[in-house]
Amino acid sequence: METPKVSIVVPVYNVESYLEEALRSLQNQTLKEIEVLVINDGSKDSSLKIIQKFVENDTRFRVFDVANGGIGKAFNIGVENAKGEYVAEFESDDYAALNAYERLYDTAKQFDTDVVRCNWIEFSQEGEIIRDVLWEQPELYNKLIELSSTEMIVQVYPWNAIYRRETLINNGVKWDEEIKSYGDTGLFWKVNAAAKNVVFIKDALYYYRQDNPNSTVNNVGTKAGYLFDQFKLIRLSLIEQNNFSRFKKQFYEQMYEKYFWVVEKLTGFRDENISKVMAEIASDFKIALDEDKMSETDFSLTNEFQKIVASPEDYYKAYLKNKYKVSIVMPVHNSAMYLRKTLDNVLNQSLQDWELIVVENGSTDNSVAILEEYAKKEPRISYFSIGKSNPGFARNYGIEKARGRYLQFLDSDDQFENGLLQEAYYRIFDASADVLVFGMYEKSLNNTITDIPNALLQIGGRIKGQAISLSDVTPYLYDKMFLLDYVKQNSLRLLEQFVGEDAYFTYTALFSTDKIISLDKKLLTRIVRQNGLMSTYAKNYKDEFNLHISMLAWLKINVPERLEEYRLKISDTLYWFLFDMNRVSLDFKLKFYNELKQTYFDKLGLDKIVVFKYTDDLLLQERLKKVQDIRKYDYDTYQLIYPDFGESKTALIPDVTIQDKSGKIIYGQKPILGLNTVVDLFSIIIENRHTSNASAVIDFTYMGDNKKINHDVLLVSISISKDGDGILKPTVLQAEWEKGYDILRQNIYYTMVDNIFTVYAKYTERYAAVDYLARIITSRETEQQVSIVSHNQGYIQDAMYPLTVDMVKINQVES
Numbered sequence: 001m002e003t004p005k006v007s008i009v010v011p012v013y014n015v016e017s018y019l020e021e022a023l024r025s026l027q028n029q030t031l032k033e034i035e036v037l038v039i040n041d042g043s044k045d046s047s048l049k050i051i052q053k054f055v056e057n058d059t060r061f062r063v064f065d066v067a068n069g070g071i072g073k074a075f076n077i078g079v080e081n082a083k084g085e086y087v088a089e090f091e092s093d094d095y096a097a098l099n100a101y102e103r104l105y106d107t108a109k110q111f112d113t114d115v116v117r118c119n120w121i122e123f124s125q126e127g128e129i130i131r132d133v134l135w136e137q138p139e140l141y142n143k144l145i146e147l148s149s150t151e152m153i154v155q156v157y158p159w160n161a162i163y164r165r166e167t168l169i170n171n172g173v174k175w176d177e178e179i180k181s182y183g184d185t186g187l188f189w190k191v192n193a194a195a196k197n198v199v200f201i202k203d204a205l206y207y208y209r210q211d212n213p214n215s216t217v218n219n220v221g222t223k224a225g226y227l228f229d230q231f232k233l234i235r236l237s238l239i240e241q242n243n244f245s246r247f248k249k250q251f252y253e254q255m256y257e258k259y260f261w262v263v264e265k266l267t268g269f270r271d272e273n274i275s276k277v278m279a280e281i282a283s284d285f286k287i288a289l290d291e292d293k294m295s296e297t298d299f300s301l302t303n304e305f306q307k308i309v310a311s312p313e314d315y316y317k318a319y320l321k322n323k324y325k326v327s328i329v330m331p332v333h334n335s336a337m338y339l340r341k342t343l344d345n346v347l348n349q350s351l352q353d354w355e356l357i358v359v360e361n362g363s364t365d366n367s368v369a370i371l372e373e374y375a376k377k378e379p380r381i382s383y384f385s386i387g388k389s390n391p392g393f394a395r396n397y398g399i400e401k402a403r404g405r406y407l408q409f410l411d412s413d414d415q416f417e418n419g420l421l422q423e424a425y426y427r428i429f430d431a432s433a434d435v436l437v438f439g440m441y442e443k444s445l446n447n448t449i450t451d452i453p454n455a456l457l458q459i460g461g462r463i464k465g466q467a468i469s470l471s472d473v474t475p476y477l478y479d480k481m482f483l484l485d486y487v488k489q490n491s492l493r494l495l496e497q498f499v500g501e502d503a504y505f506t507y508t509a510l511f512s513t514d515k516i517i518s519l520d521k522k523l524l525t526r527i528v529r530q531n532g533l534m535s536t537y538a539k540n541y542k543d544e545f546n547l548h549i550s551m552l553a554w555l556k557i558n559v560p561e562r563l564e565e566y567r568l569k570i571s572d573t574l575y576w577f578l579f580d581m582n583r584v585s586l587d588f589k590l591k592f593y594n595e596l597k598q599t600y601f602d603k604l605g606l607d608k609i610v611v612f613k614y615t616d617d618l619l620l621q622e623r624l625k626k627v628q629d630i631r632k633y634d635y636d637t638y639q640l641i642y643p644d645f646g647e648s649k650t651a652l653i654p655d656v657t658i659q660d661k662s663g664k665i666i667y668g669q670k671p672i673l674g675l676n677t678v679v680d681l682f683s684i685i686i687e688n689r690h691t692s693n694a695s696a697v698i699d700f701t702y703m704g705d706n707k708k709i710n711h712d713v714l715l716v717s718i719s720i721s722k723d724g725d726g727i728l729k730p731t732v733l734q735a736e737w738e739k740g741y742d743i744l745r746q747n748i749y750y751t752m753v754d755n756i757f758t759v760y761a762k763y764t765e766r767y768a769a770v771d772y773l774a775r776i777i778t779s780r781e782t783e784q785q786v787s788i789v790s791h792n793q794g795y796i797q798d799a800m801y802p803l804t805v806d807m808v809k810i811n812q813v814e815s
Helices: 019-027 047-057 071-081 100-111 165-170 183-194 220-240 244-269 274-290 302-310 312-323 336-347 367-377 391-401 420-431 484-489 501-511 533-558 560-580 586-604 618-631 635-641
Strands: 006-012 034-041 061-066 086-089 115-124 127-131 161-164 197-209 326-332 354-360 381-385 406-409 435-443 449-451 480-483 516-527 662-667 677-686 693-703 709-722 728-737 748-753 756-762 769-778 786-790 794-796
Touching: 006 019, 006 071, 006 100, 019 034, 019 047, 034 047, 034 071, 047 061, 061 071, 071 086, 071 165, 071 183, 086 100, 086 165, 100 115, 100 161, 100 197, 127 197, 161 165, 165 183, 183 220, 183 244, 220 244, 220 274, 244 274, 244 302, 244 312, 274 302, 274 312, 302 312, 326 336, 326 391, 326 420, 336 354, 336 367, 354 367, 354 391, 367 381, 381 391, 391 501, 406 420, 406 484, 420 435, 420 480, 420 516, 480 484, 480 501, 501 533, 533 560, 533 586, 560 586, 560 618, 586 618, 586 635, 618 635, 662 677, 677 693, 677 709, 677 769, 709 756, 728 748, 769 786
Parallel strands: 006 034, 006 086, 034 061, 115 197, 326 354, 326 406, 354 381, 435 516, 662 794
Antiparallel strands: 086 161, 115 127, 115 161, 406 480, 435 449, 435 480, 662 769, 677 756, 677 786, 693 709, 693 769, 709 728, 748 756
C-alpha cells in the first residue's frame, strides 16, 4: 500500500462489547488510504480475537499485542509505528461517521494545517447530543487559525482531530505514560504548543460513547489523582518550553474548569473523598496565587481561587448551595404504582437546580428497580435503601444527606405543580426566611379535591412563630419549605414513628423562628389512599400519644406559656379520633378508650385545660367536655351518655358529579412482579346512612395476550342499614356474573368497607387487558346519591398491591 494519508491509532483494553462496531466504522471509511494501528493493551477478554479477524481480512489493519501499560503508552506505540501523513487517536468504544477522515484530511490539505478538529456527538441509550466547540465564535469555522498569534484556547479531546505526524515527531509530542487517566489534557497542551495552526470544521463526525461503565467519566473517584498530576506536568512542561507566560491565563482557566468537572462528578456520586479533592485543588490554586502571581494578572477567577485557598470546606458548602437550590427528601415504601409519575413530576420542575434524596425503607414491590433506573440516568437523584423502618427515621436520614440551600419534603404518591420548587424557592429566598408555608389541596378517596384551609396564607409579611395559633397551621411537612441550615443548626428532627412524626417537626420548626413567610398559592395535592399510613392507626395508635407527650416535653423547655393551648389541641384531636375517625373498628375504640383513661390521661394533663382562657367556641368547649368526661365514666356508661361515641362516621361523601363509568387497564408487568397482586379498578360510593343503596350493571371485557375475548356482565347490589344495636352495617346483596367465564370468576375481587364498594382485578399475564363499562348505576331512593370513582387506568408496568384475605372473589353466577 502507498503511504497512508491518515494513520488511526486505536488503544484497546477489554472493550469486547463495543470493539467490532468501532473497527467496522474505520474499515468502511470513504477515505481508503488509511492504516489502522490497533494496540491491544493487555486485554483479558475477547478483544484480541476481534482485532485479529480484521487484521486477517484487511491489510490496512495492524495489531500490536503488548502488556498493559495504559492508554498513553499505547498511543505512543501507535505514533512511533505510524506511516501516515497525519495521525488520529480513536477510542475503541466509539465510532466515526463514514466520511469522517476523508473530510478531515481534505480540510488539512486545503489549508496545509498541522491540526484539523471537528465537532462530535455524545451518545448513550438515552439519546444523542451534538457538541459545538465554537458555538460562541462560529465565524472561525473553516478558517486557518495561527496559534502563535491567538489567545484562543478551545478545550477539546484528542479523538476528534487529525495531527500532522511530522509535527508530533519533530517536537517530541508524546502522551505522558505515567498518567493513566486524563492524559489527553497533557497531549492537548503539547499539541497546542507544537502546532503552528489549526482549522475547525463544523461537521459532527465523531460519536463519543457516554454509557461505557469502564470509561473515565464513570470512574472519576478512583482516577482524580491523575488529573492533578497531569496539570503539574503540564505546568512544568510549559515552563521548560518558555511558553508558560503566554498560556498562563488559559492554563488556569482550564485547570479550574477541569477540577470542578471532577468536583461535580464526585458530588453526584456522593464520593467521600471530596474533602481530600478540595484540599488538593486549594493546594494547586495556592501555587497559582503565590508563585505564579495570578492575582497580578487580568484573571477573572482570582477571587474564586482566593476563596478556595482560604477555606476549601466553606467554598464547597457554598458550591453545593448554588448547585442545589433545593434538596428534596422523599421516603419510599412500596410505591411502585405511583413512583414513576412522581419522579417524572420532579424531573419536570421548572426549577432544575435540585437534588432528590430518596430513602427507600423495606419495599417488597419493584420500587427499588424503578429508583435504580432513574438514578442511573439522572445524577441529581440519589437513593438509599435503609431496610425496614418508619417514615420518621427515613426522613431524618434524608435530612442528613441533604446538601442544598433549602429543604422540601415530598411523598412518593402525591401530585405537585411543575412550578412548586421555583415558586417556593424564590419566595423564601427573597424574604430571607427560615420557613415558607404555601397552599395545598387534598384529594379524597372519592376523587373530590378540597382546599386545605390555612390562615397563615393571608399574612403578607414576616410571621413570628410565637404568634402562630395552633389552629391556623397544618401539621404537614410537604406544604412548607425550610432553610436547610436552620434545620441542621437547630437539630430539628422528626419523631421516628409511623403516625404523627411530621407534626412534631412542623410545630418545633415554626415555634423556633421569627422568620416565617407565606405564599398564597396551591402548589401541591395530597392524595388520600385506602392503603395509606393513615389506615394503620389501629396498629400505630401509640404514635399519636407519643407525639403529644414529646411536644409537651419540648414546649415545657422552650415555650412553656403554650402548654395549655397545646393540650386543648390534643383534646380536639382525641375527640376526632374517638367520635369521627372511621378507619378503625369499634373493638379498637374500646381498647383506645381504656388505655387513654388508664394511662395517658394523666400523662397528657388533659384535666388541666381551662378552655375559656383560649376560646369562646361553644363547639370546641363541648368537645373538650366530652374528652374530659372519659376520666369520670367507664366505657358502657360513657356510651349511654354520648350515644354518638363509636358511631361509624365517614368523611367520604359521594360526589355525584364524579361518574367515572368506564376504564381499562393493561398488565405490563413481567410475571415475577404480577404474581398474586391486584389493581383497584373503581369504587362505587353511597351515602353512609340507613337505607342507602345502589345497584349497577357493569360490562367487563377480558382480553388475554393473543387469546379469545371474554365478555360478561357484573350485577352489583349494595346497601347500608342498621343492625339490632343501631349500628350501621354495609351489605353486599349481590355480586354475580351473568355468564360466569372462568377467567373473570377467578380474577375479579371486591371489598366493602363502610359505604365504599371497590372492585379489583388480579394479575393474569403480561399484555392482558381488563375493560369495564358501568351501563347502569342507580339507587332505589328518590334522589340518586351514588358516585363511581376510577382508581387506575392504562398501561401498568410496575408492581401492584398484594392480594389480601379481605378481598372477596366474585365467583358467583346469576341463578
